[in-house]
Amino acid sequence: MAVRAGTLSIWAGAVSAALVLALTLGTLGAVVWRADGFGALGPRDWGYVWFTVWQAAASAAISVALAIPVARALARRQFWGRSALITVLGAPFILPTIVAILGLLAVFGRTGVVSEVLSWAGLEPISIFGVHGILLAHVFFNLPFATRLILQGWLAIPAERFRLAASLGFTVSDVARVLERPMLRDVVPGVFLVIFLICTTSFAVALALGGGPQATTVELAIYQAFRFDFDLSKAALLGLVQVMICVVAGALVFKVRLPSTSGVGLDRVVRRWEADGLGLRVLDALCIGLAAVFLLGPLSMIVIEGIGGVFSLPGSVLEAAWSSIWVTVVSTALCMALALSMALAVSRLSAGAGALVEGIGSLTIAASPLVMGTGLFVMIFPFADPTALSLPVTAVVNAAMALPFALRALVPAVRDLQAGYGNLSASLGISGFTWLRWVAVPRLRRPLGFGAGLAAALSMGDLGVIALFSNPDVETLPLALFRLMGAYRLEQAAAAALVLVTLSLAAFWICDRGGRVDVDV
Amino acid sequence: MLTFENMRVDLGDFTMEGTFEVAKGARVAVMGPSGAGKSTLLNVIAGFQDATGRLMWNGQEIGPLPPAERPVSMVFQDNNLFPHLTAFQNVGLGISPKLKLNEADATRVREALQRVGLEGLEDRKPAALSGGQQSRVAVARMLLREKPLVLLDEPFAALGPAMRIEMLGLVRDLVAETGATLLMITHDPDDARLIADQCILVADGRVEAPVEMETFLSDPPEAMRAYLGT
Structure with missing residues (x-):
């Protein structure tokens, strides 16, 4: 020029x-x-690496697996509050991690709602410290994210294809095989990798809910080496390991195509003919209802328990x-x-x-x-x-x-x-x-x-x-x-x-x- | 006088060349098939597109100058106005890119808007103006810049026929008043006749020298004949 x-x-x-x-x-x-110079990685350090990768993979897998039915339900059902719910699905990104963890504790912690119900029934209360707490928190954050991305994939299928499917008399499983699964094969790997990457660096979750030999991520180990032992060579070594994990995951994410996250056009619902049966309608309602309760419950608990104390x-x-x-x-x-x-x-x-x-x-x-x-x-x-x-x-x-x-x-x-x-x-x-x-x-x-x-x-x-x-x-x-x-x-x-x-x-x-x-x- | 010696544009799979002169005060229609390079030609003259050759205005080479320092005022196909600025500000940019306007400048801006028939609409933003009124704002700025060479890249193509004819008439009157030289891209022989007295053909990678409009339209060159369907 x-x-x-x-x-x-x-x-x-x-x-x-x-x-x-x-x-x-x-x-x-x-x-x-x-x-x-570096100390060598001891067996305990390898344990941290393994745990970091494993929990991130498990968190990503669970998030995606749960997001698919929720996204499918949102893609084919119009209901009151749908656009509000989709807006809420975007919220965890700007929700402070530690707030969400406190909300999860209020619902799933030892003194939380679920434990209280269990103790009425004469059962042991549950605790969310440790592995399952980390997974729970990661799913809480990433299920909505995954749902939005996958929903985007669903809505990217042209409405004409569903009309064509209807005119050809496709059943639910025909639509799944011909239209939906190819889309999912396209979209899901990217979503999985992004969530995997997020979960390898979610320090706050590990700090609040993890710890101990069973549930320490590399980042948490860096924090402990630095803060408790001031062992810089250990911190440096673990830091390099963490960077390597991130670089590998980041490079993989860079390779895959991601659906746009703009959220534009999520308000559209494609009219579907093959999914009109009562059973599917009930199933979709359950998926949407459970997801909404899972997401809104912990946040509501924060409001309920916190509102009284704000001014003191x-x-x-x-x-x-x-x-x-x-x-x-x-x-x-x-x-x-x-x-x-x-x-x-x-x-x-x-x-x-x-x-x-x-x-x-x-x-x-x-x-x-x-x-x-x-x-x-x-x-x-x-x-x-x-x-x-x-x-x-x-x-x-x-x-x-x-x-x-x-x-x-x-x-x-x-x-x-x-x-x-x-x-x-x-x-x-x-x-x-x-x-x-x-x-x-x-x-x-x-x-x-x-x-x-x-x-x-x-x-x-x-x-x-x-x-x-x-x-x-x-x-x-x-x-x-x-x-x-x-x-x-x-x-x-x-x-x-x-x-x-x-x-x-x-x-x-x-x-x-x-x-x-x-x-x- | 605008002269271009040995102009050559090379965009990889597209090349265009030519040598031509346009007399001072001439009103020239630039015609030719779609994709032939009409817009590219105007962009070269305005300084948005690199080309080799000697581009001169009144004997002075203007090829190395940045767009704002050339003796050129261009009205684009669209995006002539900044949507977040008022009509007054959009025109005022023609005097000062920093929008520092003294009282005399402000009066000139108002007069230019008045001249194109937009009195009282100074404070409107483009969204609150009709398509024709938006074109008038762009023309008002062109008028105010007082550049001797005016380039129009089909700015009125999106207007209805009546409005387009009105705008072409306005531009014709304005360039007649100021004595500016005009180059205008158009697809329509009637539009060309209305405003221009000469025509430059751009076709098959060549820019031809201007010829008289009536000669051109009564006996069009081969490339033009196919395009016009005559």
Whole structure:
């Protein structure tokens, strides 16, 4: 193109990419360097690796297996509240992990609803600490995600094919064989791998529900090696193992085609003729009903148990909430600055260089915040007390972790902007900051708002690096909540959880709404 | 005078070349089959598309200049207006890309909008304007930029016939007033007759020199005859 290249935005994008590289590969290098070589992996460490992979695979398999009937039911039934339920299916992504865990404890824990019912019946109460708790929490988070993705696959089958099937007199099993199973073969592997990847790095779940030789993930082992033994060579070694697990899973995910997660068009229901029988209708109602109860039950328990305690929360929790808000604001701003500069650079670079920048921006999807945190600790330690910097470090790491999602929202939008208004801007001589102010930011408000909403919600609910760096005086709200749970102050924990989930949803809503209101399309 | 010596565009599976001159103040229709490169030609002149050869305006080479510094004002097929800016702001960009307008500038913007018949609609955004009114905003900005060379890439193609004829008449009057040179892509011989006095044929990878409109339409070249169905 004869258009003068936006050198400034390319530089800004390059600086951002360098920062992300420093946070991912740089921190990893710092860990390796500080470790003074590796100890060998002992049998116990292999146990952690095995458990990490095994629980992630099992979580992904269960989530997908349960999601298929739910998605099938949603694809072929219209009912009151359907679109509300589909919206709720999108919520776990912005729901703080620790809140969900508290909700699950309230339903499935030793003093939870299910245990109480069992004890009335004269049976032993159940406990969700350990393997099955981890699986339960992972399924809780990923069943909705899997359902949305698979539902997308179902709705991508053209309605005409179902009409053709009806006119040919297909039965339920004919439709399944000819239309549905080929779609599932296409969609399910990708969904499985993404959930597998998510479950290998879900530190908060392992921290809250795991532990012990039977249920320790690699990330939890890093945390323990670092925090309890300050054994950096062990932490470094485990960190490398974790990175390898993530890289392998990430590379596999990169290979498979994923259905779009935009959620656009999920409101459509295809009229079906072969599935009108009463038995199938009852089956679908059961699937949808059980999924709704499973998802909404724990959240309702938080509200029921927490609402009374909200106004008597101790001052320390409110302070923690305040810290969380600040961390979120800083982290979101940083994440969006990184994402916007990288997206702009991607649109101005050649295809290869652009893909490289985009790839660097997506690195953190396969990075472990625990490894990042350990590396930053090692890097900061010679100069300052790392625990005094726990909040800024948390903000930076959270920004990096949310970056891939923000980039995914922004890159296509910037590309469209260039295609639609690039020539007009060039012919009028609008460039640099003027272009940013009058063209880019107004035109990109929607993806900027959505990306910022995701970044804000993720940061608000994060319980990762902060647990690694924490000292008794400084905490974020998720950490305060975790500590209340550990002290068995469950009513206060529920109240804090209610505050946290409100803040997370509000953070998402404010940003996302800000990008939508008064937008001129 | 616009001159292009040894123009050559190479897009891999598409090439286009030609040498031509357009007299100052001429109104030229650019015609030819779909995909022949009519838009590419305008994009080369406007600076959106690289080409080899010497592109000159009044004897000065303009090929190396970025789009905004060329003596060119272009109205595109669509996306002529930023949807988030008002009609006033969209026109004001023609004076200052930073939208820093003093009182005199603001008066000029209002006068330009008045000239195209949009008085009182200054504060509307494109979504609140009809298709014809949106075209008028783009034309108002073109008028304000006072560039001696005006390129129209079928900006009125989506309008109804009556509206299109009205817009073509408006543009014809405006370029007559300002003495600007006009190059306009069109598919319709009637549109071409209405606004242009010469015609450039783009076909089979070649850009021909302009010929008189009546000669062109009464005895069209072979490539054009197939296209027009005459």
